[in-house]
Amino acid sequence: MLGWLAAAAAPIVIHLWMRQTHRETAWAAVRFLKAALERQARKLRLQHWILLAMRTLLLVLVALAAAKPLLESGLLGSGAPTHRVLVVDASLSMNAVDAEGTSALDRAKRLAIKLVENARAGDTYSLVVMGADAGSPLGRPTSDAAAAKRAIEAITPSQGVADLAQALTTTQRLVDSAGEIGATQRQEVVLLSDLGANSWGPLAADEGTTAAEAYKKLDEAATISALDVGGSPLPSVAITSAGLVNGFPTLAAPIEVLAEAHVYDGQEVERVVELLVDDAVVAERRVTLSGDKPTPIDFVHKIDQPGARSIAIRIANEAGAEDRLADDNTRYVAVTLRPRVRVLCVAGAPGAADYLADALDPTGEGAFEPVIVSDADLPTVDLSEYVCVFLSNVRELSGPEAERLHDYVERGGGVAWLLGDRVSPQRYNETLGPRRETLGATPRPDVRLVSVDVKPQAAEGEEEVASDGTLMPGWLSPSVAAPSYRVDPLEYKHPIVRPFQGQERAGLLNIPVMRHLPIELPKSSSATVAMALENGDPLLVTGEIGRGRVAVLTTAATLSSLDPATGQAWTVLPAWPSFLPIVRGLVTYLANDAGAQSLLVGQPIDGRVASGSAAQIAVEGPTGGEVGRVAPDEAGSWSFASTKLAGVYRYGPAGDVPDSAVAVNVDSAESDPMTVAVELLPDSLTVRRAVGDAASESAAAAAPTPIHRWLLYGALALALMEPAVACLFGRGSG
CATH class of the missing domain: 3.40.50.410 (von Willebrand factor, type A domain)
Known part of the structure; x- marks a missing residue:
């Protein structure tokens, strides 16, 4: 920009050029004027030089301001x-x-x-x-x-x-x-x-x-x-994501870890990628990383020891393999391995949970371990031993039972309500439903509510729910006989029904449903409808409460729920081929990948315990050893904020072996070397x-x-003064 200072010579060049065009011609009459002109020559010459200086200085200031000069501190003297x-x-x-x-x-x-x-x-x-x-x-x-x-x-x-x-x-x-x-x-x-x-x-x-x-x-x-x-100038490679393919790792089967690696310089590079379990390398492979798109990397490994385990995917540090940033070459996954995944099935009537148990564990040797209890035994069950709870055809819950389940969901658990002929809509609405003001007018329990418009399901991981302190996402109406022989999967957007896409013979689309309980969601609710019936009524509704999730199946999960008018079962879903994948999809959704929690560096580790169950929670850091203790508040909530290092943090009651773990990873956005465009800054x-x-x-x-702003101010002042001075001089010379 300083090159534009040459433009300041333009007024001088024009002045000199105009002087060269002057020619003297002898004329007798002019001799009489010469004496008068000589008297004003000095005055005119001074005016010309003043205008020339102003015009030249104006161009100099504009060129300097465009270059944005900086005044060094040494020039400030004793300012x-x-x-x-x-x-x-x-x-x-x-x-x-x-x-x-x-x-x-x-x-x-x-x-x-x-x-x-x-x-x-x-x-x-x-x-x-x-x-x-x-x-x-x-x-x-x-x-x-x-x-x-x-x-x-x-x-x-x-x-x-x-x-x-x-x-x-x-x-x-x-x-x-x-x-x-x-x-x-x-x-x-x-x-x-x-x-x-x-x-x-x-x-x-x-x-x-x-x-x-x-x-x-x-x-x-x-x-x-x-x-x-x-x-x-060095290339940048990073592991940008990692997670378990199966969110419920058990000792019975190998775990599968899927990661993605990225190179940011646009060129292909070869790197050795390692799988680590508890900081020990158990597998490795050489992969070619492409700059066009993320490169998937998967490992399958069997772990024989139960408890909280640390798994990492790491780009090996090879001699000659240059990398500008090393801290993003590792991604962590925390898993808690169990012999089997326990699911609590609460039966509101004898046999109400049998079909559920069969769908979860058909052979008796699978990864899921269903435990059936009656609704009368629910208050004595330790819910923390189960990844989720199914309540099948349970008539009602007392206030303390509802509060206990709500606390379980807020701490990360999952609850599914499978309705039936014993369910009391009025009691559900009073004990479990949203507050009445969220629906506007108070609905009459004996009048069917207008069914909600089914709203599209958001992408996986984006579902929301209104946190109004309740367990049911909406209000129930008395059951209605509205035979439906076709189910609308709503474009298979919900993760529970997504596996059915392209599998039309799996039986999802033609489930016979003869009776159900209509549910209406509050206008402000962000719960989502996963499946709907032919008439638009929701069949399966899901949502989130705190760190946990809930689901409502508006028909029965047992053949023992009968229509009093016809004597027929509410639905044949429990005997339908799609029942097993629906139930397992519910477990996966409700547990919310409980076996593999992940945070970013700086985010706090939050948890909740039953009031009075532990005086303090001890937290172990990625490098081993205890890094802090936190005391739960009166409600049992606790938070540990000092997550400054990436790795797996283990935690549990102080004095005991940590039984839970969470992975803390770096933000993959920091791996991208792209800088902000300076011209977009203020x-x-x-x-x-x-x-x-x-x-x-x-x-x-x-x-x-x-000092460029002061230069611009000066140029503006000169631009305003020059016409005024020129006009003043012109009048004076006239």
Whole structure:
């Protein structure tokens, strides 16, 4: 942009050209005017030079402003003291190394220290860290340069994600508090980051994001600049996802782990991928990773030891295999292996749960272990031993029983209501249904409610439910005889019915249903209908409550539910070929992959226990050993927030062997080396490249001040003054 300074010569060239076109011609009459013109020559010459200077300076200011010049701190002389807030990005992407093995975080720390060393007497410092260890290590602003340098050197690599909005808010608080320690007048913010799109994208987006609003507020109080310390030329490979194909691993069968790997430089590379169980390599294979799309990788392995186990998929560290970021080469899966998966089947009448038990375990040696109890025995059963609970043709539940089931679901359990001729719609609505105000007018229990419009099912993992403290997603009406000989699978969008897609002979589409209990969902409900009858009434409704899930089958799961008018069974579904996959699909959905929980670094591990069952919960970290203890509150809820490292965390009552586990992984979005487009960032943010030789780093550390806005103000003033001055001179010369 400085090349445009040559345009400033245009007024001078035009002036000289116009002078060359002047020719003298002898004329007697002019001699009488010469004396008068000579008297005004000096005045006219001065006016011409003033206009020429204004026009030339106008072009110079515009060219300089377009180049966005920076005023080095050394030129400030003995100006006002400066409060400088150093915001250091310590997110996962900052761990990327260059060919010399230097990470972006190391470069950022080195530049931050130079900023402190090059400061003037009277300057103060603050430090903000973005990442899993987000916060302000120095606390209040300080003038102690040695303390500031020690705090910068103590910044450690993180595996978390930078929260730019939170960092800007913290910076704003430090700027506001700077006046409390001295006469600091000038506020300066320097962000040292790799400008990763994952962190900086919200600031480049349209106005309205939290980051954009925080920046706008901070920009009114301080000068903001950014030093780009990223830019590694090495390829980047990562394991971006991993999980179990079967969400219910048992000792009876091998587990299958499916992962995806990605390479971000667009070229194919070969890598060795390993399967680890409890940190021991048990299998490996060489795979070719494509840059066009994720590469699937699967392992099958049998584990013989029960309990909480740690499984990892890892790209091996081979000699000569360059990779800019190593922390994303491993993905973890936590599993809790049991001899068999226990499912509680509550029978509201003798034989009401027999068909359920047969569908879960036809041979008596399968992965599922159904346990049948009567509804009278339900209060004495320890629900924590079961992945889900089926209630078949249960007439009603008492208030304490409903509260106990609700607590079980909120802690991650699953409950399925399979209706029948013994079910009391009125009692269900009173004890289990949503609050009446959620439906508007109070429905009459003796009048059938208008059936709901079936809404499309969201993608897997996106189902929602209104958390209104109840167990049933809607209100029941008395049973109706509305024979339906066709089931609408609603485009097979729900995970329970998705396996039937393309399997028309499996019997799902032509299940005879002669009687059912209509259910109406509140208008604000986000429960979903998985299957519907011919008349549009829901047949299977699912939803979420807390960390758990619920389901309602509006017809019976037993042939013993009879129509009092005809003596026929409500449905032949229990004897239909599709009953077994529907029941097993319900278990898979309700358990919500309970055997393989996963979080991201920085997210808390939450849990609930029965009140009074444990004084404290002990948590073991990925590297082994206890990393903390938390005490449940009065409701039995607890939360452990210190998940700063990726790996498998095990937890359980203090003093006992941990019986549960959760995987904590890095955010795969941090693996993508794509940076934010600088032109999309706010105009007031000055961005400089700060990598290379020592000279460029020293210049970057000189805390430059942008002055392009003042240059533009000057150019605007000259643009307004020049016509006025020219007009004034023209009138005077007339």
